[in-house]
Amino acid sequence: MYTFRRMLKASTLAACSAAVLVSTAQEQVKLGQAITEVSLAEFNLIAEPSGTGFPAGSGTAQQGRTIFENRCALCHGSNGEGNSDATVLVGGNMQSAETPLRTVGSYWPYASTVFDFIRRAMPANAPKSLTDEETYQVAAYVLYLNGLVAEDEIMNAQTLPQVRMPNAEGFIDRSHIQ
Structure with missing residues (x-):
């Protein structure tokens, strides 16, 4: 008891x-605290395949080469060959049973995704540090390295979404769903 x-x-x-x-x-x-409209606008950075969400600006691969060499080549190599499979930007073959390699030229379905990723996450040591102009220029250079645009072709909000990516049909998106 x-x-x-x-x-x-x-x-x-x-x-x-x-x-x-x-x-x-x-x-x-x-x-937490309530987010202001100004703060929220900083996160509204989605560049979509339809062409919406792109900022003002433009660039060519010629302009992007110098930025790429100074800000990107440390990880991606001077010609996009990369330092590991995770940093390779050119070549690759997703259909290879032995060595499938995801690169901009072999995997990514839309050029807008390339632009959006560069804008949000690159360079890895300083994400979001590129200006909109620099982002267009680097995206143009990466697309050029993959043989998708000419070196002097201007990439902007109108032209970049029109770039036809080799793996564009390799994904199912909202437009494929009824």
């Missing part, structure tokens, strides 16, 4: 203590 009372008291004390701690914690924790 003595042990039962001790256990009952200890359980009751533990339950009450837990309730007080939870109540206190809920009052003190103030997670």
